[in-house]
Amino acid sequence: SAVISQKPSRDICQRGTSLTIQCQVDSQVTMMFWYRQQPGQSLTLIATANQGSEATYESGFVIDKFPISRPNLTFSTLTVSNMSPEDSSIYLCSVSAGTDNQPQHFGDGTRLSIL
Amino acid sequence: AQKITQTQPGMFVQEKEAVTLDCTYDTSDQSYGLFWYKQPSSGEMIFLIYQGSYDEQNATEGRYSLNFQKARKSANLVISASQLGDSAMYFCAMRENLIGNQFYFGTGTSLTVIP
Numbered sequence: 580s581a582v583i584s585q586k587p588s589r590d591i592c593q594r595g596t597s598l599t600i601q602c603q604v605d606s607q608v609t610m611m612f613w614y615r616q617q618p619g620q621s622l623t624l625i626a627t628a629n630q631g632s633e634a635t636y637e638s639g640f641v642i643d644k645f646p647i648s649r650p651n652l653t654f655s656t657l658t659v660s661n662m663s664p665e666d667s668s669i670y671l672c673s674v675s676a677g678t679d680n681q682p683q684h685f686g687d688g689t690r691l692s693i694l
Numbered sequence: 695a696q697k698i699t700q701t702q703p704g705m706f707v708q709e710k711e712a713v714t715l716d717c718t719y720d721t722s723d724q725s726y727g728l729f730w731y732k733q734p735s736s737g738e739m740i741f742l743i744y745q746g747s748y749d750e751q752n753a754t755e756g757r758y759s760l761n762f763q764k765a766r767k768s769a770n771l772v773i774s775a776s777q778l779g780d781s782a783m784y785f786c787a788m789r790e791n792l793i794g795n796q797f798y799f800g801t802g803t804s805l806t807v808i809p
Binding site for chain 2: 580612620621622624627669671673680682683684685686687688690
């Protein structure tokens with residue numbers, strides 16, 4: 580299975596600032612996903628990032644708030660912009676092999692706290 | 695309607711005993727996959743086991759087995775011989791293969807193993 584490195588693992592940020600989270604995969608993958616997990620909650624898909632095209636955002640998430648880059652088949656970034664305390668969450672990237680029986684594999688997550 | 699339902703917010707099990715975590719799903723697709731993930735307090739998502747909708751045998755992976763009852767649309771996770779390290783959140787997930795790679799996650803079950 581793919582090995583996914585996610586940085587930073589955690590951060591504490593000031594209100595109004597932005598943070599970029601990086602996700603590096605050790606193999607080429609077509610689809611990468613970004614999730615948010617608010618405290619005590621399940622995972623919510625933010626967007627799907629495909630190389631060479633704009634990310635596809637889920638309802639409730641917009642590009643201005645969560646810009647995503649996908650410059651190649653092994654790397655993606657998610658920026659959380661103009662942060663507020665409500666953005667305090669774990670952010671996870673994941674990849675999928677795209678075949679029916681393959682799970683999504685996740686990075687270790689970024690635990691973000693906004694003061 | 696929820697795609698994945700986990701009705702047990704919290705479960706306790708004695709060490710070395712078996713425990714069943716419930717999961718029901720909702721789909722009209724004939725082809726789909728069911729997955730279980732473990733999330734320790736450190737936050738990473740660990741893939742445990744997969745069951746395909748056409749698989750006739752229940753999936754097993756070491757101490758994990760999946761009790762798949764297709765007619766009831768249930769995919770319960772059974773953990774045998776519980777260990778203290780099994781204490782974590784457990785998420786059931788589904789992928790509808792004809793739609794794409796989006797995973798739907800349940801709300802999770804918090805499992806505590808008691809020594």
